[in-house]
Amino acid sequence: MAALTLADVTKVFSDGSDDAVIAVDGVDMEIRDGEFLVLVGPSGCGKSTTLRMIAGLESVTQGEIRLGDRRINDVAPADRNIAMVFQSYALYPHMTVRENMSFGLEESTGMADAEVAATVEESASMMGIEELLDRKPSDLSGGQQQRVALGRAIVRDPEAFLMDEPLSNLDAKLRATMRTELQRIQEELGVTTVYVTHDQTEAMTMGDRIAVLDEGVLQQVGTPLECYHEPANRFVAGFIGEPSMNFFDVERQGTRLVADRFDYPLSEATHAALGDTTELALGIRPEDIELVGEPGDHAFETVVDVVEPMGDANACYLTFDRSGTDPETFVATVGGMQQVEAGQPAVAHLPESAIHLFDRA
Numbered sequence: 398m399a400a401l402t403l404a405d406v407t408k409v410f411s412d413g414s415d416d417a418v419i420a421v422d423g424v425d426m427e428i429r430d431g432e433f434l435v436l437v438g439p440s441g442c443g444k445s446t447t448l449r450m451i452a453g454l455e456s457v458t459q460g461e462i463r464l465g466d467r468r469i470n471d472v473a474p475a476d477r478n479i480a481m482v483f484q485s486y487a488l489y490p491h492m493t494v495r496e497n498m499s500f501g502l503e504e505s506t507g508m509a510d511a512e513v514a515a516t517v518e519e520s521a522s523m524m525g526i527e528e529l530l531d532r533k534p535s536d537l538s539g540g541q542q543q544r545v546a547l548g549r550a551i552v553r554d555p556e557a558f559l560m561d562e563p564l565s566n567l568d569a570k571l572r573a574t575m576r577t578e579l580q581r582i583q584e585e586l587g588v589t590t591v592y593v594t595h596d597q598t599e600a601m602t603m604g605d606r607i608a609v610l611d612e613g614v615l616q617q618v619g620t621p622l623e624c625y626h627e628p629a630n631r632f633v634a635g636f637i638g639e640p641s642m643n644f645f646d647v648e649r650q651g652t653r654l655v656a657d658r659f660d661y662p663l664s665e666a667t668h669a670a671l672g673d674t675t676e677l678a679l680g681i682r683p684e685d686i687e688l689v690g691e692p693g694d695h696a697f698e699t700v701v702d703v704v705e706p707m708g709d710a711n712a713c714y715l716t717f718d719r720s721g722t723d724p725e726t727f728v729a730t731v732g733g734m735q736q737v738e739a740g741q742p743a744v745a746h747l748p749e750s751a752i753h754l755f756d757r758a
């Protein structure tokens with residue numbers, strides 16, 4: 398087992414013309430030995446490219462990738478001792494599950510036949526696919542095929558696992574089961590793992606830590622709770638959490654934050670911590686807005702526009718004023734028992750302890 402280090406890793410795709418794409422831009426991060434790190438960000442932000450550089454399927458334009466103490470930039474993919482699992486399973490259709498799992502194992506490990514057979518059985522049992530060993534991939538469900546793909550990765554006893562959206566072809570229920578199972582297996586094996594997803598919920602539930610990427614640039618690496626409670630910037634704040642954080646563009650006037658329908662006094666401490674910045678975005682999570690009490694310094698009169706049930710809570714879309722043609726709404730989540738009705742007035746309390754202030758991006 399080993400830590401995986403990315404130092405100033407950059408990937409530029411260039412076809413010789415002027416429009417080169419900087420897919421990954423100076424990424425520095427260390428995935429600790431045995432850690433489950435989720436690399437998350439919107440489509441096109443450079444997740445797959447990062448993973449493919451670690452696997453050796455893409456060259457590194459600049460920077461260094463190390464597995465343990467070993468620089469692996471120029472090591473052939475097969476010699477990196479890293480296993481990759483793809484969304485598409487990538488099983489050989491003409492081989493049985495057993496053959497898929499054992500393929501190439503003898504050559505790469507020097508194991509004897511009997512040892513290969515025993516190792517395959519052991520990994521199959523870990524994945525719960527012993528019964529499927531003599532079937533072909535076409536006789537398996539999507540979920541079973543993904544288990545085989547994982548079993549094939551495990552059997553190689555790699556120093557690191559790379560997973561590129563491995564669950565995205567499965568239905569929601571199976572995906573939830575497999576998330577838990579993947580975590581169990583990763584913990585049991587203690588293999589350093591980088592897991593790519595665009596789904597922030599998956600990232601929040603699965604990662605020991607998550608690394609948030611946007612436009613090739615690493616925005617924050619932290620535990621899910623750190624990224625949720627202490628987002629490094631407006632991008633991370635908006636990306637992590639569902640429904641998304643609300644943002645209000647505000648201007649600082651003395652110790653107040655002012656916008657069109659918004660006048661929000663700040664405590665001395667918050668005011669002092671802000672330095673000279675005047676153009677700010679005030680962020681608040683939907684679950685931190687309280688629809689109770691009287692209007693006041695941090696509590697504003699609003700109108701409930703739409704109420705959307707979300708299971709045990711409701712998402713209430715609120716507007717300060719419905720008279721405009723395109724009124725700006727923001728969202729508050731409140732417990733299902735609280736009576737809130739569309740068209741009714743509501744007082745939205747934005748506690749100062751819950752607000753986040755960012756540079757306007």
Ligand code: ADP
Pocket residue numbers: 410418419420438439440441442443444445446447
């Ligand atoms: P993600 O996995 O986050 O969706 P990718 O790593 O696939 O993002 O892509 C990052 C950026 O690099 C995108 O702008 C994409 O179009 C570009 N890109 C990826 N692969 C290539 C390639 N082979 N040639 C040119 N551009 C590429």
